[in-house]
Structure formats: structure tokens, C-alpha cells
Amino acid sequence: MNFNETLIIAVDFDGTIVEDAYPKIGKPQIFAFETLxxxxxxxHRLILWTYRSGYRLDEAVKFCEENGIHFYAVxxxxxxxxxxxxxxxxxxxxxxIDDRNIGGFIGWGEIYQMLTNESPQIPEKKKGFFDLxx
Numbered sequence: 001m002n003f004n005e006t007l008i009i010a011v012d013f014d015g016t017i018v019e020d021a022y023p024k025i026g027k028p029q030i031f032a033f034e035t036l037x038x039x040x041x042x043x044h045r046l047i048l049w050t051y052r053s054g055y056r057l058d059e060a061v062k063f064c065e066e067n068g069i070h071f072y073a074v075x076x077x078x079x080x081x082x083x084x085x086x087x088x089x090x091x092x093x094x095x096x097i098d099d100r101n102i103g104g105f106i107g108w109g110e111i112y113q114m115l116t117n118e119s120p121q122i123p124e125k126k127k128g129f130f131d132l133x134x
Contacts, residue, residue, distance in 0.1 A: 007094040007115070008072075009039065010049035013060045015099030023056055025063050031108035033067045038112065045072040047093055 011017060017036070019026030040046055048071045052060050061074055073081070077092040095115075099105040 010093035012098040
């Protein structure tokens, strides 16, 4: 993937943008809003992709807006998307940033460096079990 192109980036809230304190809103993660602001200013589309719904979701969106982040969409692939809520589905995004990734949350500084190519290199993909037998 070319990280110099415009990306659609889905971002989790609890444990990713803020420290996990659900149902309360935790303290912002270090560099979270600074990184999201830079990514947004560079033209990337940010989607809030969170477990929260109803009033708790509204609180999270408002908290982000108060910190300068206005999402392209919230829990949808695009703002006008209509879907049957009884069907499990995934949204369309180029990247997902979430504290539940394998290996855990790497931090906003590392994420920004990876996306802007400001790090020495993007980590090489680890070999899978079956690659050992090639």
C-alpha cells in the first residue's frame, strides 16, 4: 500500500484515541489528537469505528469535535450509508487503528511515522507458520 495516497482510516475510540475507561471517557492518549489532526490536514478521511452507540457514541463524537477532530463518518463507511442494523457488517477502510490489534496498540507517534514514511522503514511482514516450510 502506498501511504502517500489519500487513505480512509477507521479509528477506535476507547483504548485508542482515549485511555480505556468505558463507559466514561478516558484521558486522551499521548499524541492522539495531534496525530489525527495532522492526518486529517493531509487529506486522509477518518472514520470513528467504535463499540459505542446512542448517548455514549454522541459523547465520544462531541469529545473529539471539542479536540478538533470532525470525522468523515461514524460507524459507517461514508456519511450517507444506510444499512440493515440486524446484519453484522464491516465498514470499508484502508486501515484500522485499534488497541485490540495483535501485539496491542503501538502508540500514535509510531502510527504517524509509519503512515508518513518518516520512520526509517515500515516493519517487514512477519512470516506465517506455513512460510517456514517453503
